[in-house]
Amino acid sequence: MSIGTLARPKTNPATGKITSTKVFDLMIKVTENDKRLKPGLSATVDIIVDRLSNVVYVPIESVFTTDNNRTFVYLRKKGDKVEKRLVEIGRSNDLHVKINIVMGAIAAVSLRVGESGS
Numbered sequence: 001m002s003i004g005t006l007a008r009p010k011t012n013p014a015t016g017k018i019t020s021t022k023v024f025d026l027m028i029k030v031t032e033n034d035k036r037l038k039p040g041l042s043a044t045v046d047i048i049v050d051r052l053s054n055v056v057y058v059p060i061e062s063v064f065t066t067d068n069n070r071t072f073v074y075l076r077k078k079g080d081k082v083e084k085r086l087v088e089i090g091r092s093n094d095l096h097v098k099i100n101i102v103m104g105a106i107a108a109v110s111l112r113v114g115e116s117g118s
Contacts, residue, residue, distance in 0.1 A: 006024075007022035007023065007024050008022065008023055009021070009022060009023075010022065010023045010094060012060075012094055012095070014061075014095070015061055019094040021093070021094045052091070052098060055090075055098050055099075056098070056099040057096040057097060057098050057099065058073060058096065058097060058099060058109050059095065059096060059097075059109070059111065060092055060093075060094070060095060060096060060097045061111055062074070062109040062110065062111050063087070063089060063097050064113065070086055071086070071087055071088065071089050072084050072085055072086045072087060073085055073087055073099075073109045073110075074109060074110035074112075074113070075108065075109060075110070076108040076109065076110050082110050087099050087100075087101065088100045088101035
């Protein structure tokens with residue numbers, strides 16, 4: 001197995017935005033034959049390094065930051081109403097972020113600033 005020496009930033013496939021995640025080219029040696037494998041085949045894989053259970057997490061694009069670096073989400077309410085809620089964030093990957101501290105429950109968050117989203 002060999003790993004490329006230069007990392008490059010990963011682009012979030014859902015948003016098209018560059019994330020803080022770095023990706024590497026990796027070559028592996030396959031020791032058994034498999035008809036599904038073809039020369040030059042490439043793959044995108046997720047390497048799970050940790051699992052979190054019993055945590056509150058939201059899509060990373062639903063977390064916003066104020067000018068003084070306070071983080072918040074917009075909670076969806078009845079109708080088209082939303083409520084801005086300050087949160088403390090924890091660990092994240094390129095899709096989700098853990099919410100460490102929040103006042104009250106989070107049922108649904110908006111992905112857009114000040115709008116209820118879909």
